[in-house]
Amino acid sequence: MIHKKIAVIGGGVAGMETAIQLDRIGYPVDLIEKSESLGGHAKNWYRVFPDRRPAAEIFEILHSNLKNSRVEVKTSTTIKTFEKKDGKIFLSDQENETNSYDAIVLCSGFELFEASRKEEYGFGIYENVITSAGLEEMFNSGSILTKQGKAPKRVGFVHCVGSRDEQCGNHHCSKVCCVTAVKQAIEISEMLPETEVFCFYMDMRMFGPYYEELYRESQEKWGVQYIRGRVSEAAGNAGGSIQVKAEDTLTGRPLKMNVDLLVLMVGMLPSKDTKQIAGQLDLKTGVNGFFKAWDDHYQTNLTSQTGIFIAGSATAPMNITDTISHARAAATEVDKYLKEINNKITY
């Protein structure tokens, strides 16, 4: 055991993997999660792109690795104050218990865009307007039904809800929602073969390996249809269906369409905790509000403060694969840093 103590803040995929790797190197680690259980957002997903394996499979690996480690998991723990003093970082939780650490890794993740903020899409007003996260819940429950208890005959997906939108003050692209829509469109087509599925998009961003292939599969095998146009508004009809309006820009004509279920692809925003932590520790955030790395190419786990590291979707919208890689890189950087300060002391 190395006598340097590390805290990892946030127990999603990023925090779990960072803690596992630091333990492997030999550091004592506290993994601090504010909610009752580990897993973050991804534990709520049904099957994950690009291969549509159950998300639970990934968590089996993470939980088993954690179980076989000496990582101290502290759930239901909220850090109230973060303070850096004399090369140490002091964290006090809701019970005013204070611990000091030699390094911390911030894995505070993201927050979903509050869909009701885009009033014109009718979330919270019309029952059959749901979010992408809500649809994952439906998948997990095993049935996709409208509020009227019927299987939807037509489903529409609205891309870029709360992302790439000046009206909400969010300029950034949330990166994963295009491919999430493709994945979800396939799930619906598989569960309900008679159902027509339409995606309304501005640009299709298939950034990762096998994503473009999944997009092709959705067309070729499942008949998912893509309409290039931003939905301007959604209105409820009697009977529960929803009318959407967009311009079908590729034909150059305004289009209206009734759907039984409308799914809003809500964006990924920096969590409120990120803002609070950045304020207390005097860390830089980017124009998108996420933690800003010291160097966007070479030092993506370092912040403007020594001893304070960042990993995962707290730094930018990110998929699970990249989150895990980023977490591992963070562990390497923390180790390098602690060894360097150790050498300085022994000199």
Add this chain to the structure above:
Amino acid sequence: MDIAGKNKSQFGYSLTKGRQIDYDKNNMKLRDFVISNEPSLLLCIGCGGCTATCTAGGFTNFNFRKLHNLLMRGETNNLEESMKKCMLCGKCKLVCPRGVNTRNVIFTIKRAFAMTDFSKPLK
């Protein structure tokens, strides 16, 4: 060789001069004037949100997104006539995800056409 004629015989259509955007020959004066007065037009990504919500576009072939794109390519024939269909209601501005001041774009175009002499620099 008569390329247009050859195309016609091979593919069943003819490449007429009028259809093609001749970018190098087009007059960009109006575009430059609109952009210098309303630079937010540069941010348009052609999503069609404005056209989807447009009051005039529901009844006529008025397509605001297309007019932007044509203006940016220097295609300004019939633009003045088309602009008359706009009711200046401003709904387009409320939906634009890029914060284009669409209403002021329209005003600026109208202002440009109100100025008679296009050969002098527009200001």
